[in-house]
Amino acid sequence: MEFDDGTLVLDKVMKYSLDMICTIDEKGKFLQVSDACKHITGYSNEELTGRYFLDFVHPKDSFNTFKTFQEIIKGLKTTTFENCYVHKSGKTVPISWSAVWSAEENVVFCVARNETERHLANEKIREKEELHQALIKNGSDIMSLLDENGNILYSSGSMFRIFGYTPEEFIGINAYKMVHPDDLAKWQKALTMLLEEGQVTIPEIRCKCANGEWKWIEVTGSNQLQNPAVRAFVLNSRDVTTQVANRQRLQENEQRFKSLFNNNPDMVLYENKQGVVLDVNSAVLTFTGLQKHEIINHFLLDFLSPEAAPSCTRSLKEALNGTSVKFEIVLNWQNKGQKTFEVTKIPVEVNGEIIGVYTIAKDITEASLSHNIIKQQAKKLNTVFESITDAFFTLDKNWNFTYINCEFDRLLHTNRNELIGVSIWEVFPEEVNQTFFRNYHYALASGKVVHFEACFKRSNLWLDVKAIPSEEGLSVFFSNITAKVKSKQELEMLSVVASKTHTGVIIADASGRVEWVNSSFSRITELSPQEIVDKSAIELLTDKRSNNSTFLDIFINTLIDIVQKDRRTNYSVREVPYISKSGRDLWLNQEITPVLDDAGNVQRYIILLTDITAQQRAKQERNNFIEELQLHNQSLQLFTHIVSHNLRAPVANILGLSNLFGHPSADQKTKERIINGLQSSAETLDTIIKDLNHILSIRGNLSKIKIHLDFEKALTEVLQTLEDQVEKENITIESDFTQAESVYTVKGYLNSILFNLVSNAIKYRSRDKEAVIKVSANQEGKYTVLVVADNGIGFEYEKQKNHVFGLYKRFHAHINGKGLGLFLVKTQIEALGGKVEVSSKVGEGSTFKVYFKES
Amino acid sequence: MFSYKKVWLIDDDVITNFINERLITLSQFTEDVAIFNTVEEALSLLEETIKTNESEFPDIIFLDISMPGLDGWDFLNAYRMLPKEKRSKCELYMLSSSLDKGDIHMANDYEEVVDFISKPLSQEDLEVIKFRKTNSLEAL
Numbered sequence: 001m002e003f004d005d006g007t008l009v010l011d012k013v014m015k016y017s018l019d020m021i022c023t024i025d026e027k028g029k030f031l032q033v034s035d036a037c038k039h040i041t042g043y044s045n046e047e048l049t050g051r052y053f054l055d056f057v058h059p060k061d062s063f064n065t066f067k068t069f070q071e072i073i074k075g076l077k078t079t080t081f082e083n084c085y086v087h088k089s090g091k092t093v094p095i096s097w098s099a100v101w102s103a104e105e106n107v108v109f110c111v112a113r114n115e116t117e118r119h120l121a122n123e124k125i126r127e128k129e130e131l132h133q134a135l136i137k138n139g140s141d142i143m144s145l146l147d148e149n150g151n152i153l154y155s156s157g158s159m160f161r162i163f164g165y166t167p168e169e170f171i172g173i174n175a176y177k178m179v180h181p182d183d184l185a186k187w188q189k190a191l192t193m194l195l196e197e198g199q200v201t202i203p204e205i206r207c208k209c210a211n212g213e214w215k216w217i218e219v220t221g222s223n224q225l226q227n228p229a230v231r232a233f234v235l236n237s238r239d240v241t242t243q244v245a246n247r248q249r250l251q252e253n254e255q256r257f258k259s260l261f262n263n264n265p266d267m268v269l270y271e272n273k274q275g276v277v278l279d280v281n282s283a284v285l286t287f288t289g290l291q292k293h294e295i296i297n298h299f300l301l302d303f304l305s306p307e308a309a310p311s312c313t314r315s316l317k318e319a320l321n322g323t324s325v326k327f328e329i330v331l332n333w334q335n336k337g338q339k340t341f342e343v344t345k346i347p348v349e350v351n352g353e354i355i356g357v358y359t360i361a362k363d364i365t366e367a368s369l370s371h372n373i374i375k376q377q378a379k380k381l382n383t384v385f386e387s388i389t390d391a392f393f394t395l396d397k398n399w400n401f402t403y404i405n406c407e408f409d410r411l412l413h414t415n416r417n418e419l420i421g422v423s424i425w426e427v428f429p430e431e432v433n434q435t436f437f438r439n440y441h442y443a444l445a446s447g448k449v450v451h452f453e454a455c456f457k458r459s460n461l462w463l464d465v466k467a468i469p470s471e472e473g474l475s476v477f478f479s480n481i482t483a484k485v486k487s488k489q490e491l492e493m494l495s496v497v498a499s500k501t502h503t504g505v506i507i508a509d510a511s512g513r514v515e516w517v518n519s520s521f522s523r524i525t526e527l528s529p530q531e532i533v534d535k536s537a538i539e540l541l542t543d544k545r546s547n548n549s550t551f552l553d554i555f556i557n558t559l560i561d562i563v564q565k566d567r568r569t570n571y572s573v574r575e576v577p578y579i580s581k582s583g584r585d586l587w588l589n590q591e592i593t594p595v596l597d598d599a600g601n602v603q604r605y606i607i608l609l610t611d612i613t614a615q616q617r618a619k620q621e622r623n624n625f626i627e628e629l630q631l632h633n634q635s636l637q638l639f640t641h642i643v644s645h646n647l648r649a650p651v652a653n654i655l656g657l658s659n660l661f662g663h664p665s666a667d668q669k670t671k672e673r674i675i676n677g678l679q680s681s682a683e684t685l686d687t688i689i690k691d692l693n694h695i696l697s698i699r700g701n702l703s704k705i706k707i708h709l710d711f712e713k714a715l716t717e718v719l720q721t722l723e724d725q726v727e728k729e730n731i732t733i734e735s736d737f738t739q740a741e742s743v744y745t746v747k748g749y750l751n752s753i754l755f756n757l758v759s760n761a762i763k764y765r766s767r768d769k770e771a772v773i774k775v776s777a778n779q780e781g782k783y784t785v786l787v788v789a790d791n792g793i794g795f796e797y798e799k800q801k802n803h804v805f806g807l808y809k810r811f812h813a814h815i816n817g818k819g820l821g822l823f824l825v826k827t828q829i830e831a832l833g834g835k836v837e838v839s840s841k842v843g844e845g846s847t848f849k850v851y852f853k854e855s
Numbered sequence: 856m857f858s859y860k861k862v863w864l865i866d867d868d869v870i871t872n873f874i875n876e877r878l879i880t881l882s883q884f885t886e887d888v889a890i891f892n893t894v895e896e897a898l899s900l901l902e903e904t905i906k907t908n909e910s911e912f913p914d915i916i917f918l919d920i921s922m923p924g925l926d927g928w929d930f931l932n933a934y935r936m937l938p939k940e941k942r943s944k945c946e947l948y949m950l951s952s953s954l955d956k957g958d959i960h961m962a963n964d965y966e967e968v969v970d971f972i973s974k975p976l977s978q979e980d981l982e983v984i985k986f987r988k989t990n991s992l993e994a995l
Contacts (some may be wrong), residue, residue: 641955645921649868649952649974656874656975663978665881673877677870 020095020112023105026073028052031107040095040114042088058084058092072099072108082115094119142217145232148225150175150191153232162239164210175235180206180214190221194233198223204244207237216244267341267361270348271300275316278356288333300359305332312343319345319357328368329361340368389479396473397444399423411480412459430457436465443467444474453481462486504588504609506532510602524588524611526581575612587616627831634827639692647692650685654678708744711737711777711786718754725762731771733758740777743784743852749828750852753786756821757848761790764846782854783834789847794840804838825850858985859885859914865897865930866890866919866950875917875950875976884981889913894925898933905941912941915984917950917976920958927951928961935967946988948972 014021014034020041021034029052033045041048041056048056057065061083068081080098087093094115099108142163143156151174159165163178170178179187183205193200202219209215217237224230261268261281269280280295288295288303300316301309308329315325325345332338341361348356364371385392391408393401400423404416414427424440425432435454443450451466462485465478498505504521508514514532522528571593578586589610594602657677660666666674715735719726726733743750758773765771774789795804805826825848829836833853840846862885864875872890879888891897897916904911920927927949934942949962952974962971969987972980 644954645952648954649871649921652952652974653868653870653874656871656878656977659975659977660874660877660881663878663881666877670877670881673873677873681870 017111018113020110020114022048022053022110022112023107024053024069024099024110026106026108028054028069040093040112041085056085058086060084069099069108072101075101075103142235142237144175144235144237145230146175146235147232148195162209163207163215169210178207180208182206190219191233194221194223204240215239216241264360266363267359269295269300269359270356271316271359272356273320273354275300275313287336315343315345316357319347320354322347322349322354328364338365339363340365388477390477391479392475392477394473394475395424395440399425399440399473401427402473411461411478412456428458439465440467440474440476443469453485502611504611506605506607506609508605508607510604512605515604521609524580524586524609525578575616586611586613588612631827631831646688647685650681650688653681654685657681706744706746708742709747709750710742711735711740711775714747714750714754715758715775718751718758721755722759722762725759729762729765729771731762731765731773734772734774736774736776740779740784743777743786744854745832745852749832750786753825753828753850754788756825757786757788757850760821760848761788761792761846764792764794765790766792766843766845780851783851784854786850786852787847788850789845791845794842794844794846796842797838797840801838805836857883857885858981858988861885861887861889861911861913861915863897863913863916864888864890865894865916865922865927867892867922868919871919871952871974878976878978879981882978882981884985885914894922894927894930894933898925898930901934901937905937909941913945915946915948917948917972920949920951920953920962931965931967935965942967946984948984950974950976 014032017034017036018039019034020036020039022037023031025031029050030048033048035045037048038044043056054062054066054069065081065083068079072079079100080096082094082096085093085095095112096115097110097112099110101108141156142158143154144159145153145155147153151172152170155167155170159167159170176184176187186202186205190200190202200219200221202221204216205219206214207217216239218240219238220236222234224232224234261279264281265283267281267284267287269284270278272278277295277298277300280292284290284295285292295303300312304312308331311327311329315327318325324347325343327343329341329343330338331341340363342364344360344362346358346360347354348358385403385405388405389407391411392403392405393408394403396402400421401416401419402421404414404419406416408414409416419427425437428436431437434457435452436456439450439452439454442448447469449466449468451464453462453464455461456463460482461480462482463478464481465476468475468477498518499520501518502520504524505516505518506514506521507516514535517527517529517533571591573589573591576588576590578588580586589608589612591608591610593606593608595604595606597603657674661671661674712735715733719733725731754775758775761773762771769791772791774787776787776789778785778787805822826836829850829852834851836851837849838846862879864872864879866872866875869892872892876888876890879885889900891900901912918927918930931947934947946969947967949958949968949971951958951962951971953959954973959971962968
């Protein structure tokens with residue numbers, strides 16, 4: 001070959017070689033690069049030429065490659081090595097090099113081959129081997145080699161993992177030693193089959209573990225005795241203990257389910273998603289009277305009445321959504337009559353998917369009937385509990401509220417919905433160990449009904465409680481008796497006051513009927529409650545006749561007064577005299593207080609009686625004393641008056657006459673008249689002194705003690721003192737005491753009055769006719785009246801009426817008088833509580849009427 | 856020489872009137888003494904005098920207090936109702952046996968009453984009356 005030709009050939013090689021051929025100078029720069037570089041590195045020869053080859057080497061190989069290059073240029077003939085290049089696309093390209101140094105040209109000739117594919121192939125082989133090893137070593141299966149007698153030649157690593165044996169423990173031993181005695185026949189048969197047929201599969205056989213446990217394994221065997229590479233039985237064994245156990249459990253479950261399904265007294269059927277019945281139990285057949293095949297593969301709806309169908313369809317849908325459904329259905333199956341079923345539909349889920357629905361139908365016809373009755377009764381009971389006016393609740397044995405009616409809520413301001421199921425002692429903890437607590441516990445413990453009243457402190461209510469124990473717990477009725485208790489307490493207190501007080505208390509209703517009297521009433525009046533309680537004024541009036549009680553008189557008058565006359569609504573008080581049943585003279589202070597309702601109407605009367613006899617007596621004594629003092633005072637005044645006027649007058653005359661007698665000019669005739677005058681004055685003086693003596697003597701006899709005095713006797717006494725005058729003047733005294741013989745009064749006063757009236761009548765007698773004085777007495781109402789009438793001169797009544805009884809009043813200048821008598825009459829009768837009246841006509845006479853008060 | 860022209864005695868007591876009439880006459884106190892046993896008589900004459908004959912109106916009146924019918928006080932009450940110019944020259948003396956201080960005070964409460972004289976009327980009383988009259992005249 002010519003050089004030129006040689007160059008040409010080289011060029012062609014360079015151009016078409018699949019390997020990359022290149023020359024690199026001693027500095028490491030590409031001088032020439034064949035076209036294959038494009039394919040191998042991705043760079044064109046233009047891109048590579050003149051560049052340092054190391055720039056394209058993978059960094060991990062840079063150092064080694066550089067070292068090798070150094071060795072090459074030192075003249076080590078040829079070198080092959082591998083490194084990696086970085087492809088233009090960035091991926092790593094494994095390359096094998098063969099390089100040689102040419103000293104003449106000072107270049108390195110290199111041939112580089114892309115080793116990517118070889119690398120990949122090598123990788124695959126290695127992976128396969130590793131996998132195989134891993135499979136044998138770590139796979140769940142056990143690979144074993146056995147000789148034709150069953151002795152173990154080899155076993156894979158799983159042996160230890162599964163059975164716990166080390167290779168030393170099983171290599172060389174006969175496999176049957178590991179087989180369960182019951183499975184030995186199976187094993188023997190398998191070995192025979194291996195010999196005769198070349199392969200065998202033992203689905204389940206028990207082998208002993210190192211720890212003595214038995215494990216189920218599945219064995220596949222192959223006779224490789226004739227295979228020169230193996231010359232053994234190859235057994236592949238897998239641990240199926242879990243599967244066997246699971247299967248057995250499943251079988252048991254299935255069996256159990258089957259038995260439950262078939263023997264269930266309730267009807268059970270299974271339907272698929274479409275509602276087609278796939279299975280039914282015998283109860284269904286019994287109930288329907290159908291054969292199994294008549295039901296299976298039919299739609300369930302075909303057997304249901306149109307009324308029952310919708311609820312079944314709806315519940316099937318719900319069950320298919322994954323929820324169990326329970327509902328009641330009424331079926332009217334042929335001759336079975338109306339039956340109520342409680343139906344439960346249970347979804348059957350397999351691997352998260354619902355594939356069908358079990359339906360269990362329980363005949364609850366009877367239960368339903370009784371349930372309905374119970375429901376009705378409960379409703380009725382509820383209505384009763386709600387409508388009773390008492391509050392009501394029930395507790396179970398654990399003190400939890402099981403029922404509360406609305407009155408309970410209303411009274412205690414609770415919300416029963418919140419209380420149901422809650423313990424009463426949690427709701428009302430403050431009552432623990434208190435009255436309610438003790439009573440309820442007693443009721444529940446003793447089984448006896450308790451009835452009590454207690455204050456519910458939280459609401460400050462008084463409750464009347466009845467707790468009735470039962471099987472379930474406690475039923476409690478209660479009502480609000482706060483007002484009653486309060487008024488009772490008040491009444492009790494009032495009753496204490498009323499019964500303990502010394503004041504007699506009478507309570508009468510608005511019509512005057514006596515409702516109640518206290519013990520003091522009986523003590524004061526000596527009337528028992530029976531004599532007066534529950535009697536009206538009218539009844540008492542009737543009773544009065546037999547009782548003859550002054551008190552009743554007063555009391556009846558009072559009742560009639562307050563009730564009938566003016567329906568008195570005001571408090572009134574008065575003092576009344578009273579004679580007790582035994583005849584004691586009493587004074588009672590009688591207070592009447594009407595009790596009014598809100599409208600102002602009288603509800604009842606409270607009459608209080610206080611024995612004021614002692615006070616009254618004291619008062620009477622005081623009054624008597626004052627009266628006496630007044631009389632004494634009056635007498636003293638009279639005495640003074642008499643001395644200064646009446647007694648003084650004749651004395652003054654005597655003095656005057658004496659003076660005149662000594663007068664130088666007094667003649668004989670005058671002196672005679674003076675002597676007469678002296679005589680007359682002395683007589684007047686004597687009369688006055690006699691009168692004075694008389695008045696003083698009457699005053700001396702004055703006594704406050706009243707006695708029954710006989711008029712006739714009194715008149716006789718008076719006339720004795722006037723005897724001279726009566727006889728001298730020939731005066732007729734007529735007396736008539738047939739209508740009133742006596743009077744209850746003070747003796748001195750009666751005598752004085754009688755004396756003055758009679759002497760007055762004598763004094764003012766008429767000179768023209770015979771004087772007649774008529775003295776009589778009669779009864780006028782509560783007065784005994786003494787009448788003294790004369791036929792004397794009389795006086796002008798209208799003109800003189802104000803002066804008749806005035807002190808020292810005389811009507812007639814020609815009649816000698818001191819004007820004392822009538823003044824005394826008036827004073828004395830008024831002191832006795834009576835009065836004096838006079839009527840008169842001039843020339844006809846005067847009549848005096850003296851009223852003695854009967855008391 | 857008489858001190859007074861007309862003297863009226865008003866008293867129900869006969870002896871008193873006798874004493875006073877005699878004393879007044881014997882003392883030449885006046886020559887005309889009129890005696891009235893009742894107030895009524897005295898009053899009616901007094902009223903008549905005013906109407907018919909004023910010169911008959913008394914110069915001096917001795918008036919008792921205690922009398923039957925109208926008494927001295929009644930007279931005084933009627934008297935003070937008379938025209939003042941008619942009675943202004945008349946002197947009125949209360950003449951009573953009363954020793955009652957109340958009577959004396961009451962009498963002095965009447966401005967028509969010159970004085971209260973306690974019975975019996977005496978020569979000295981008349982001298983005092985005359986003396987008072989003379990002095991009061993002199994004072995005029």
